[in-house]
Amino acid sequence: MNQLRPNSFRLSPDARGRFGPFGGRFVAETLMPLILEVEQAYEAAKRDPAFDTEWRRLLTHYVGRPSPLWYAGRLTEHLRQEAGKGRGAAAPEAHGAKIYFKREELNHTGAHKINAVLGQILLAKRMGKTRIIAETGAGQHGVATATACALFDLPCTVFMGATDVERQQPNVFRMKLLGAEVMPVTSGAATLKDAMNEALRHWVANVEDTYYCIGTVAGPHPYPVMVRDFQCVIGEETREQVLAAEGRLPDALVCAVGGGSSAMGLFFPFLDDAGVAMYGVEAAGRGLDTAEHAASLNRGRPGVLHGNRTYLLQDAHGQITEAHSISAGLDYPGIGPEHSWLHEQGRVQYVGATDAEALDAFQLCSRLEGIIPALESAHGLAQVIKLAPTMPRDSIIVLNLSGRGDKDIFTVAQHLGVKL
Amino acid sequence: MSGAATNGSRIAGRFAALKQAGRGALVTYLQAYDPDPATSLALLRGLPGAGADLIEVGVPFTDPMADGPSIQRAAQRALKAGATLAGVLALVRDFRAGDAATPIILMGYYNPILAYGIDRFCTDAAASGVDGLIVVDVPPEEADEIEPQAKAAGLDLIRLVAPTTDDARLPRVLAATSGFVYYVSITGITGTRSATAASLEQAIPRIRQHTGLPVAIGFGIRTPQQAAAAARLADGAVVGTALVDTLAGSLDEQGRARPETVRQVLDQVRGLAEAVRDTANRVA
Structure with missing residues (x-):
């Protein structure tokens, strides 16, 4: 068909x-x-x-609410310098998008x-x-x-x-x-x-x-649809806030996806704005080409679990396989069905970030912006770190900083070999 | 007569014959490959002789949402033993080689069928000697997913009716059902609690008002007395968790079958069958 x-x-x-x-x-x-x-x-x-x-x-x-839209100036500058380094002397100042955080981590209870x-x-x-x-x-x-x-x-x-x-x-x-x-x-x-x-x-x-x-x-x-409708408050606010701050819509939206509620909430109000690119970031665990990840769109196939048809991590016989991620919130072998559809439609690009990339992003954000992000959100941030240096300086990225990382400090300490 | 009609009529034929005999059916449930394919086949082959009138074969799945801990563990044992849907169909073929009469119903979840391919699955299941399907997580609202293929292959699609299925909804569920109606006697998962006699005495006539199909009662039937009562009230009693528990209790520390595993399970089936048949004698 x-x-x-x-x-x-x-x-x-x-x-x-x-x-x-x-x-x-x-x-x-x-x-x-x-x-x-x-x-x-x-x-x-x-x-x-x-x-x-x-x-x-x-x-x-x-x-x-509304949660603030924060211009992450130090992170932006840091990545601009990285972009410059990567390209040698060739127009170092031409690249490095402006990065905004939609600060869902400031909500009561610390997440969206x-x-x-x-x-x-x-x-x-x-x-x-x-x-x-x-x-x-x-x-x-x-x-x-x-x-x-x-x-x-x-x-x-x-x-x-x-x-x-x-x-x-x-x-x-x-x-x-x-x-x-x-x-x-x-x-x-x-x-x-x-x-x-x-x-x-x-x-x-x-x-x-x-x-x-x-x-x-x-x-x-x-x-x-119900959870998406409620979470759309994130994208609706972002739209108003970015228009107020920049007078135009962003060029890219980035958000981590486990089940994908924070991403749907950010993306949905922008889905018909063709100029807004969207990146859903799956947990790539120890790597997309290992057996230990939670990337149902990148490495799974459609099936039925928990009441809906969607992309799932499963074996050849339809048995569900275990997901892996450093982030407990992304450690799920499925994803919301609307993401599966947006993936097949090509409207949203679904990429991966590994445990290691998320850990690096977690630390970078803490040091540069004074914000300790949730490990879930750090996966989104890892994509921003890859993406921003490839985009022109006058372009705008909004990251959904969906949760704060206080809950994760023990996990992170353990991975960094620090005893608390 | 087409193959389709032959398959479809095995369930109807068995219920009709039992009605003639004046008693309800004992329907047994065990999970395929639990704890290994050889034991599973031996159990399957022994069930009709022990008194099972219809046999439900559970298809192992990693995430059995409607099942309690006993059947969850059975699924884990079966998967560890290498169970696949293709393997389950092979088991049924082996059983059919020696038994052309006892209806076999596969009960399980949708995803393994999806992975196998719906068309191919229905064709292969019918060819293997399967008579009916219970796909727990495909309600009438999603029936078009599998109903045309099942019908074309001559497989009965047995639907669950629950205490929560109200009168407004009941006709819709029953319209999508063939073979028999599986009444889930409790709001709950398998093997957790039992329905009261009073609630069953209300529920079964309510269903009968809407259908002429045989009705079997399942979920929470453990003892010969409960089986006899359910088979008397309805047209059949399904016993699953109680048999799975006996099987599990007979295994060694590594979860392997012992020499007495098959006998213990079949002895229990004999006890259930006697109670169900006694009822018939008393009524007659």
């Missing part, structure tokens, strides 16, 4: 929750009625101005996750649900969910792979302080994929009173 390039990239999903061939609702019958209930409730909430007003009130006064969590918790309240469950990898989504549950006085259970519990101790403790119950998941590789399996199993057994607050743009419809 000939694939027509759509007039707009902003019209998906269709009524079945499909982005082209991706997405859908691949869940067991027990969950299906519930998924339909969430969809109906979300459609109704979208039409209710009071819902939006309440969500925006929380974003302003509780989360601290809270944007969609508050929307979903308001939805859960509307639906009359009295318990919240969530899965978490790095713990950022778990902390955001535990936070919102504390605020709304809802019991909260967070499923977290035992491996992640081990490497994200600070966030585990945060969740507990916030009153949440953390359930370590030991099946499989005991990371994000397994936490999501377990959350889905728990949900099936507690459908009456429980709302499942998914942390990314994956899962069965309507989650990918």
